[in-house]
C-alpha cells in the first residue's frame with residue numbers, strides 16, 4: 378500500500394582464500410576447494426538491485442560497449458608517469474607513478490606509510506599535479522601536525538577526513554585529483570555493503586571499486602594497508618591480486634632506516650628496493666644503502682660476515698652476525714632474524730655433517746643487520762662463515778666478502794650476477810671474495826682477490842689458516 382519496504386539483507390559466503398562468493402555455506406569453497414575458508418557476509422539490498430555491482434570487480438570494468446583498440450594505435454606517451462622526485466620511491470615503482478594505476482603500500486603500523494604518502498602528495502601538488510589525501514585514521518589537524526614536521530611543501534595538499542568510499546571518490550572528482558591517497562583501506566567502507574570497515578568483504582569491495590575508479594576516471598590511487606607482524610590476513614594479502622602494484626614498507630621501527638620493496642609490479646621490476654632514513658623531518662632517500670648497512674660494523678668481532686645480495690637489479694651489501702654459545706639444559710635454541718629458520722636449520726646440519734663443525738650442544742643466534750631479510754640462497758656461504766667464525770671465536774678478515782649457495786652435500790655453488798655483486802664490494806673497499814669454485818665472471822673485479830672454494834670443509838680449512 379505504498380509504504381516503503383525496509384531493505385532486506387541476504388547472506389552469501391565468501392572465500393578468504395580466493396575471494397569467490399557462493400550462495401550456500403559448505404565446508405569447502407566451490408571455486409578453489411580450500412577447506413574452512415568461507416565467511417558469511419551480509420549483502421545489502423542496494424547491492425543486490427545493482428546485480429552484484431562490485432564484489433570481485435569482474436563486471437563493470439571500463440565503459441559498456443567499449444571496442445577493441447590496436448596496441449599500435451595507442452600513443453606511447455599518452456600517459457607519462459608522475460615523478461615525485463623522492464628518488465627511491467620513483468625508482469621502486471619503475472620510474473614514477475603510472476596514471477590510472479592502483480598501488481598498495483603495505484607495512485606494519487608505525488613504519489611510516491602515512492609519512493611517505495604525505496610527502497609524495499606534497500611533492501606532486503607542488504609540481505602542479507592535483508592530489509587528494511583522504512585519511513580515515515586521522516583528523517586534518519593530526520595530518521597537519523605530521524606535515525609540520527616535514528621539510529616538504531605540504532601547504533597545498535587537500536586533506537579529507539573521510540571513511541565513506543563514495544565520498545572520497547566524489548571529492549577526488551570535485552578537486553580533479555590525478556593522484557589520490559586512501560589512508561587506509563582498513564578504515565574505508567562502502568555504504569552498499571553491510572559489515573564493519575576492515576572486514577574482508579569491505580576491504581575487497583573498496584579496493585575493487587577504487588580499481589574501477591582509477592581505470593575509468595584515470596587518477597592513480599595509492600592505498601595504505603596495515604600488515605600485522607603475523608602477516609595480516611584480512612588486509613593487504615587478499616588485495617595483492619586486485620591491485621597493479623604492491624609495495625611493502627619494511628624495517629625495524631626502532632632503527633632509523635626503512636626498505637620499500639616492490640613485491641608485485643605491473644609497470645616495473647619486482648623485488649626492487651628503495652632505502653630511506655626516517656629522520657626528524659620525515660623520510661629521506663638513501664643514495665648508498667650498502668654504506669649505511671655496513672656503517673656500524675666493528676672489525677675484529679667473531680661471527681660477523683658480509684655478503685652481497687641482489688635486490689632487484691641492484692646489489693646490496695649486508696652484514697650477517699652469528700653467535701654460538703654453550704646451551705643450557707634441553708634442546709639448544711636456534712633463533713634467526715632476517716633469515717628463514719628452516720634455512721638456518723639446513724645450514725647447521727650441513728656444517729655439522731659435512732664440515733665437522735661441532736654445533737649440537739650450542740645455542741645458535743643469527744641476525745641480518747639493519748632489518749634486511751635474506752630471500753636468496755646466495756647468502757648461505759656468509760651465514761656459514763659467520764657460524765664457523767663464532768664457534769671458533771675467531772674474527773673473519775674484515776675486508777672479505779662471501780658469496781655462494783650451499784648444497785646439502787656441503788658443496789658451494791655459484792650465484793647469479795656475481796660480476797655486479799663483486800663490483801659493488803670492490804667499490805666499497807673489499808679486497809677479497811670467497812666464492813663458489815664454478816662462479817663465472819665476465820671481467821675481474823678491480824682490486825679484488827678471488828678465493829674459489831668448492832666445499833664447506835675447504836672454507837673451514839682456509840679460514841683456519
Ligand code: TYD
Nearest residue numbers: 486487488489490491492526656657658659
Ligand atoms: P607513520 O607515517 O604514522 O606510520 P604508519 O602510517 O605506517 O602507521 O609514522 C609513524 C612513525 O614515524 C612515528 O613513530 C613517528 C615517526 N616519524 C619520524 O620519526 N619523523 C617524522 O618526520 C615523522 C612525520 C614521523
Ligand code: MG
Nearest residue numbers: 490491514560
Ligand atoms: Mg598511518
